Amino acid sequence: MKIEELVKAVEGNVVCCHENLKRDVELAFASDLMSDVLTVQVDKLVLLTGLANMQAVRTAEMSDLPAVIFVRNKTVSEDMIRLAEDNGIVLIESPYTLYRASGVLYTMGLKPVY
């Protein structure tokens, strides 16, 4: 599934790295606990989170995640954008709750990790 398809599905606003919207993703993980995310050892993983801070983007950087979806209208800061741009990570803001965004993406066929 292409990242741009996810954006549409969660009525997302792409904050940065539009050039990578065609990248492919297969799995998703929803969590506000970054150490939990860091235990996941798969590729092509999207993170859904309500944690809109630098560490969410750092976690994506360390785990090689291609995209992060911030739910519930959390706004992304300039520092977060700069770090994401450095690493080509697509940052998406969505008005949906974590539950709704997860449900929509699950129905579309984005697979869970466990």
Add this chain to the structure above:
Amino acid sequence: MHFEYRVQGGDFVRAGQASSQVKKILKQLNVAPQIIKRVVVALYEGEVNIVAHAFQGKIYIDIETDKIRVILDDVGPGIPDIEMAMRPGFSTASPIVREMGFGAGMGLPNIKENTDRMKISSVVGVGTRLEFVVNLKE
């Protein structure tokens, strides 16, 4: 190759900067992406532990042809029971640390998982030293 970085306790904006630098270096050295991920995930967990639990620390990185050695040395409260700290789910993280997205009690077990050798030594009231080695060749 040897590198050193300073880490400031409580600074959750900068936490991860050292790990980020090391990631760039390993990329330049053409280390396989899966191995880079193991190194930087372990390093980042260690770096965040200094930020979350200690006052200040230093990270020493030694890259050899076949392995990377990492030492994270901090001045802080130390760990009274290392065996307990290593258990998945054990955490003494403060509410502030939890708000930052940490405190699952997964960091140390995950460092063990991602490294080929790991050792913690600690003196209560003085500080903690975490050392690990990751082989860079499969």
